[in-house]
Amino acid sequence: MMVKVTLVTAEWCHFCPTAKQVWRELKEKYNFEYSEVDYDSPEGKKLVDEFSIVSVPTTIIDDQIAFVGVPDKNKASKTLESPV
Amino acid sequence: MYDLVIIGGGPAGLTAGIYAVRYGLDIVVLEKNVLPGQIAATDVVENYTGFTAISGPELMQRFKEHAETVGVKIESAEVYSIISDNSKKVVITDKGNFESKTVIIATGANPKKLGIPGEKEFIGKGxxxxxxxxxxxxxxxxxxxxxxxxxxxxxxxxxxxxxxxxxxxxxxxxxxxxxxxxxxxxxxxxxxxxxxxxxxxxxxxxxxxxxxxxxxxxxxxxxxxxxxxxxYIGIQPNTDFVNVKKNNSGFILTNEKLETSVPGIYAAGDCRDTSIWQVVTAVADGAVAAVSAHEYIMDLELGEELHKKNNVDVDNVRRIKMSCKDNLDGISCLKICEDSTADDLQPIAEAIHALLGIPITIRSLNKRGIRMERGEVVDRDYTGPVLEEVLRSNKIIHTVPTEGPYKGKAVVVAPIRTSEKTVIGAVGVVDIVAALDILSMFKEYPGIFDEVETSKKKMQ
Known part of the structure; x- marks a missing residue:
């Protein structure tokens, strides 16, 4: 099964562009399902409640909070499947 | 090879970039974050002159726009370490190696952790x-x-x-x-x-x-x-990756030119040991560091030219300069050859004077020489103190006066130039700490005193 990565972000969050960049760069190397969700969108609000999110960016991988803040690139790549 | 690699694209790094580009340097700014600088996490900045109130991210965006408009190249890279050779630095990153003549460290800082139970466990959970x-x-x-x-x-x-x-x-x-x-x-x-x-x-x-x-x-x-x-209990500088002198908290130690303990490496902004860490001081640091890096590069280029023309051992001159900082009162040199005219000696005097920026005398064994001060030849028939007496003593620290105006200072001799037929030694009055630094640099230096003796014997 493909790894599912969801990045919860906010418009005002200054770390979020860097977190997006980390996952987008990894997306070019690895094969995984990836989406970016604003915390204030209906989908985002659901995630904030479900995972008790109190910080952005938060990365959810396969229904668990994997990273809060900008993910470390090496740690992030380790959580992914084999390269494309 | 770049003239200057700037590590960090916050207020200090980008300002250094703007200044460096204006000096015509070939530079790159390395930054791992999309919107860098601690200031990007600040709601409103009210103490940056010219802006009554501006949001942190907006101010940072303006710095970036300004830098990019004047041609500052910003690359996304994370720096792992710096390898420093005499006149070359190699910056090791996740995007490959960057070779440069100089480096400015403007990596900033991050909030300090409390270090109490529960803190780590609940990061991102409260x-x-x-x-x-x-x-x-x-x-x-x-x-x-x-x-x-x-x-x-x-x-x-x-x-x-x-x-x-x-x-x-x-x-x-x-x-x-x-x-x-x-x-x-x-x-x-x-x-x-x-x-x-x-x-x-x-x-x-x-x-x-x-x-x-x-x-x-x-x-x-x-x-x-x-x-x-x-x-919010203070900041922790991002300086682990670099091997220069730091204080106990990890802030990089610099002098007023923002030079670190390694020649050609400078520090600016929040990563530096200073009294306040603000946007306005980071920006000022960036400018000072860029100008110092530019000076260093001019010295390097001058050095290369001099080396070609006169075979002056520029690295040694530079090491003496670094080691003595501003303590060297003057320098005397001796060209080991029988006869030299002021015209022969002048290019060498100019070379060393330009690099050290202190009064210099240079003589050959015929006891005729010239003296330079403040960029000008002040005496074309110099017959001052006899340097070979000092050289012959065969000690790098020649003497430490116990009284008089040089009490507590050391008279040191250091080899500056060698070639097959000539040796130039330098003697200067420096403080003891500088003298010991010079001593440690030159204790392995082979043959200078033998060459003096051989040349003297040949002449007799």
Whole structure:
């Protein structure tokens, strides 16, 4: 099964562009399902409640909070499947 | 090879870039974040001259636009280490190696951690270091701010507009923050300051629920229920990757030119040991560091030219200069050859004078020479003190006067130039520390004194 990565972000969050960049760069190397969700969108609000999110960016991988803040690139790549 | 690699694209790094580009240097700024700088996490900046109030991210965006407009190249890369050779630095990154003549470290700092139980476990689950990032998640809740400086009060004020109640925990009975912030805080009915108190533990099940506090006056422990803890107890510089002299907290030590302990490497902004860490000082640092790097590069280029023309051992000259800093009062050189005219000696004198910027005399064994001061030849028939006497003593530290104007200083001799037929030694009066530095540099130096003796014998 493909790894599912969801990045919860906010418009005002200054770390979020860097977190997006980390996952987008990894997306070019690895094969995984990836989406970016604003915390204030209906989908985002659901995630904030479900995972008790109190910080952005938060990365959810396969229904668990994997990273809060900008993910470390090496740690992030380790959580992914084999390269494309 | 770049002239200058700037590590970090915050206010200090980008300003260094702007200045360096104006000096015509070939540069690159390496930055791992999309929107860098601690200032990007700041809600409103009210103490950067020219802007009554501007948001941190907007100010940072303007710096970036300014830098890019004048041609500062910014690359996304994370730096792992710097390898320093005499006149070349190699910056090792996740995007490959960058070779450069000089490096400015402007890597900034991150919030310092409390280091108490529960802190690490609850990062992102109630422990935060940035109110602008996380405040909206605490709407209607109770939070605690730890610290008493500018950042603590600024972020307490941001939180107070969103949450129900803010406790400020401060270990002293006075705040360090500016008066204007203290006044704003005192006007907020939902901010309560708890004095002379430190946090000992953060507790909770899946998220923060309680903070255990210690009253430093009474010594007793008690706890307050909160939903979030925001920590502002100072900053931790991002300097682990670089091997230069630092203070105990890791801040890089620099002189007024922002030179570090390694020639050609400079530090600017929040990563540097200084008295305040502000946007306005970071920006100023960037400018100073860029100008110093430019000077160093000019010296390098001058050195290369001189080396080609006169075979002057420029590296040794530079090492003496670095080692002596501003302590070298003057320098005397001796060209080991039978006869030289002032015209022969002048290019060499100019070379060394340009590099060291101190008065210099240079003579050949016929006891005729020239003296240069402030960029000009002041004496074309110099017959001053006899350097070979000092050289013949066969010691690098020749003497340490116990009285007179040079009391406590050392007269040192250091080899500056060698070629098959000539040796130039330098003698100068420096302080003891500089003398010892020179001694350690040259103790392995082969043959200079033998060459003096051989040349003398041949002449006799």
């Amino acid at each position: 422990v935060s270091y940035c109110a602008t990032c996380d405040a909206p998640f605490y709407k209607g809740k109770t939070v605690m701010v730890i610290g008493g400086g500018e950042s603590a009060l600024t972020d307490a004020l941001i939180l107070s507009n969103v949450v129900k109640k803010v406790y400020i925990i401060h270990r002293r009975d006075k705040l360090r923050a500016s008066k204007i912030l203290q006044e704003r805080v005192s006007k907020k009915s939902n901010i309560e300051i708890i004095w002379n108190t430190i946090a000992e533990e953060i507790q909770g099940k899946t998220g923060v629920e309680n903070v255990v506090l210690r009253d430093l006056k009474r010594g007793d422990l008690y706890s307050i229920p909160v939903d979030g803890v925001f920590v």
